[in-house]
Amino acid sequence: MTKTNSKINIREKLEIYLNEFEIQYEEVVTNRKNIHKLEALIESYSDFILNQSYQQAYSAWLDTQEKDHLTHRLADITAKSVKQMEILRAQRLLDGKMSTSQYFENIEHCINEEFGQCKVTANDTLLLVGSGAYPMTLIQVAKETGAKVIGIDIDETAVELGQQVINMLAPEANIHITNQTVDQLEDISAVTHIIFSSTVPVKYQILDQLYDLTNEHVVVSMRYGNGFKALFNYPTEETNFEKWNCAHRQLRSNQIFDIALYRKVITKVGVRDV
Numbered sequence: 098m099t100k101t102n103s104k105i106n107i108r109e110k111l112e113i114y115l116n117e118f119e120i121q122y123e124e125v126v127t128n129r130k131n132i133h134k135l136e137a138l139i140e141s142y143s144d145f146i147l148n149q150s151y152q153q154a155y156s157a158w159l160d161t162q163e164k165d166h167l168t169h170r171l172a173d174i175t176a177k178s179v180k181q182m183e184i185l186r187a188q189r190l191l192d193g194k195m196s197t198s199q200y201f202e203n204i205e206h207c208i209n210e211e212f213g214q215c216k217v218t219a220n221d222t223l224l225l226v227g228s229g230a231y232p233m234t235l236i237q238v239a240k241e242t243g244a245k246v247i248g249i250d251i252d253e254t255a256v257e258l259g260q261q262v263i264n265m266l267a268p269e270a271n272i273h274i275t276n277q278t279v280d281q282l283e284d285i286s287a288v289t290h291i292i293f294s295s296t297v298p299v300k301y302q303i304l305d306q307l308y309d310l311t312n313e314h315v316v317v318s319m320r321y322g323n324g325f326k327a328l329f330n331y332p333t334e335e336t337n338f339e340k341w342n343c344a345h346r347q348l349r350s351n352q353i354f355d356i357a358l359y360r361k362v363i364t365k366v367g368v369r370d371v
């Protein structure tokens with residue numbers, strides 16, 4: 098494939114996806130019964146994001162202005178679409194009809210490996226920022242580790258449905274979901290592990306805010322997608338070098354998003370630990 102061809106093909110492909118997402122998302126907002134087409138589109142888009150030929154064509158596409166513009170628009174519309182799909186998944190579960198999809202399988206498969214060496218234990222407290230209507234991360238962590246887990250979400254529908262899903266799937270687990278912000282959480286200083294959902298647009302602003310609120314041992318798992326994966330995730334950003342240090346990155350070629358682990362930069366009697 099020549100560079101010219103790859104540029105034309107990938108741009109056309111992205112424009113088609115953007116157009117389809119905008120149409121299908123509006124259909125769902127108008128009537129939730131139209132979710133099936135959006136669900137199928139997310140399935141197709143998940144395959145697209147993991148396809149190496151398209152990844153290469155995207156890398157070879159050099160028109161950065163148009164590329165960035167399309168990438169941001171697709172990241173926004175797909176984040177909103179995934180949120181709708183989580184609501185659907187929660188409602189299906191609560192109605193007694195279950196569904197699975199590649200997107201969710203991808204998320205579920207990653208949870209065990211999320212913190213590398215810094216595994217979650219029963220004595221820990223985990224916070225998930227952007228817990229969603231179907232909070233499978235929280236349920237999985239609580240069930241597998243016995244840790245106390247807290248989910249926060251900006252969306253009240255997601256909080257309400259998330260609580261109902263937990264009541265159904267893990268009534269005994271120590272899980273609390275709320276629409277409070279990080280500065281409103283009473284036990285934020287006791288949190289040992291934090292996960293950011295990849296599709297939270299302001300995740301790096303919240304990370305910055307968490308520096309003063311959390312204890313010095315906290316470990317943060319930032320889900321993200323750079324380059325081609327930024328079509329379906331929000332990317333990494335620079336952190337304040339006096340606050341957060343990226344200790345490790347997991348690049349996962351078969352998964353929708355990658356993971357960056359952050360630790361606090363601790364200043365000790367005039368010596369900065371970076």
Ligand SMILES: C[S@@+](CC[C@H](N)C(=O)[O-])C[C@H]1O[C@@H](n2cnc3c(N)ncnc32)[C@H](O)[C@@H]1O
Nearest residue numbers: 179180227228229234249250251252255294297
């Ligand atoms: C797709 S969902 C959850 C993803 C998935 N459950 C996971 O484990 O990665 C992302 C959620 O983030 C929430 N969200 C977006 N911005 C947020 C913010 N600033 N604070 C908290 N939640 C936010 C959305 O409302 C949405 O429900």
